[in-house]
Amino acid sequence: DAGVTQSPTHLIKTRGQQVTLRCSPKSGHDTVSWYQQALGQGPQFIFQYYEEEERQRGNFPDRFSGHQFPNYSSELNVNALLLGDSALYLCASSLAGTVYGYTFGSGTRLTVV
Amino acid sequence: GNSVTQMEGPVTLSEEAFLTINCTYTATGYPSLFWYVQYPGEGLQLLLKATKADDKGSNKGFEATYRKETTSFHLEKGSVQVSDSAVYFCALTIFINTGTASKLTFGTGTRLQVTL
Numbered sequence: 001d002a003g004v005t006q007s008p009t010h011l012i013k014t015r016g017q018q019v020t021l022r023c024s025p026k027s028g029h030d031t032v033s034w035y036q037q038a039l040g041q042g043p044q045f046i047f048q049y050y051e052e053e054e055r056q057r058g059n060f061p062d063r064f065s066g067h068q069f070p071n072y073s074s075e076l077n078v079n080a081l082l083l084g085d086s087a088l089y090l091c092a093s094s095l096a097g098t099v100y101g102y103t104f105g106s107g108t109r110l111t112v113v
Numbered sequence: 114g115n116s117v118t119q120m121e122g123p124v125t126l127s128e129e130a131f132l133t134i135n136c137t138y139t140a141t142g143y144p145s146l147f148w149y150v151q152y153p154g155e156g157l158q159l160l161l162k163a164t165k166a167d168d169k170g171s172n173k174g175f176e177a178t179y180r181k182e183t184t185s186f187h188l189e190k191g192s193v194q195v196s197d198s199a200v201y202f203c204a205l206t207i208f209i210n211t212g213t214a215s216k217l218t219f220g221t222g223t224r225l226q227v228t229l
Contacts, residue, residue, distance in 0.1 A: 004156075033216060042117075042202055042219035043157070056216055090156055092217070102217065104149075106156040 004093050004105035012111045013081050019110060021076040025093030026103045031055075032074040034066060035090040037107070043090055049074050050096055078110075086112045115140045117203050119220035126193050126227050134188040134223045136177075136203035144205040146170075146179050146186040147217070151200045160188075160201070193227045200224045 005024040013019050025032050031050045035043035045058035049068035063079045072093075078085055088107040095101050120135040138144065145164045149157040161170030166181035175190045186203060203220040 035217075040222075042204075042221045043217070045216040045218070048216060058216065092157075102159065104157040 004091055004103050006089075006091050006105035006108050008108060009106070010109045010111075012113060015081055015083060015112055017081050018077065018079045019081060021078075021089050021091075021108045021110070023074045023076070023091030023093075023105060025072050025074070025091075029093035029095050029101070029103065030072050031094045031096050032068060032072065033092045033094070033102075034074070034076045035092065036060070037088040037090055039087070046076070081112045083112050086110060115144070115205060115207065115218045117205055117218055117220035119201075119203050119223050122200075122222070122224040124223060124225045126225070128195055128227055128229055129192045130227075132188070132190040132193045132197075132225065134201055134203075134225070136186045136188065136220060138184050138186065138203070138205050140184075140205055140207060142207045144207050146177070147204045147206070148175070148177055148186070148188050149202040149204060149219075151202065151222070153199075157202065193225070195227045195229060198225055198227045 003026050007022045033048040034046040037043040046060050047057040048055050052068045065077045068074045088109050090107045091105045092102045116139045118137050147162045148160040150160045151157050161172040163170040163179035166179055169178045177186050177188045200222045202222045204217045206215045206217050
């Protein structure tokens with residue numbers, strides 16, 4: 001049973017560019033959440049998708065957007081990249097209505113230069 | 114808002130020593146509490162959880178008890194191993210009765226280094 005799959009694993013982008021990160025949830029899960037983990041910090045919630053809609057959003061600017069597809073997979077898009085966007089981006093999947101079924105992927109390490 | 118406070122690291126212990134990592138929380142509502150572990154270069158793995166007061170979560174020799182009166186969820190292990198070296202995150206979530214899972218709020222993490 002595959003867990004959460006994220007791609008790519010590493011990415012280097014230039015300031016001002018746009019980036020798309022991808023996530024496939026664990027089999028049986030229908031909700032995808034995205035987190036940003038800066039170096040030496042705990043993960044910070046970006047947003048959550050369920051039924052192809054953004055359901056909750058953390059304190060992130062509109063440069064951060066997402067999408068969920070009918071097969072429950074998800075994308076995170078970041079526009080106009082800043083140096084401060086350099087971080088590990090984690091995807092977590094879960095089943096709606098549960099409180100402890102989160103499964104995390106290994107993350108995408110984004111470096112903005 | 115909700116928040117989690119963890120003891121600062123790094124924590125350096127000799128193998129077979131006793132481990133305690135302190136975690137306290139502030140939450141509106143009745144949270145579920147978690148400990149996650151992150152090994153170098155990897156994502157987060159759920160270590161243990163507790164969903165109501167006085168629950169004890171346990172896994173791989175680690176334990177934590179949900180203490181509502183002190184709003185704490187301290188992580189303990191009686192005898193650490195070198196392989197336990199990692200970063201440990203305390204986290205909470207509040208169940209939203211809307212059919213979706215609530216977000217996780219994390220502490221800043223505590224790095225544990227175990228030496229021979």
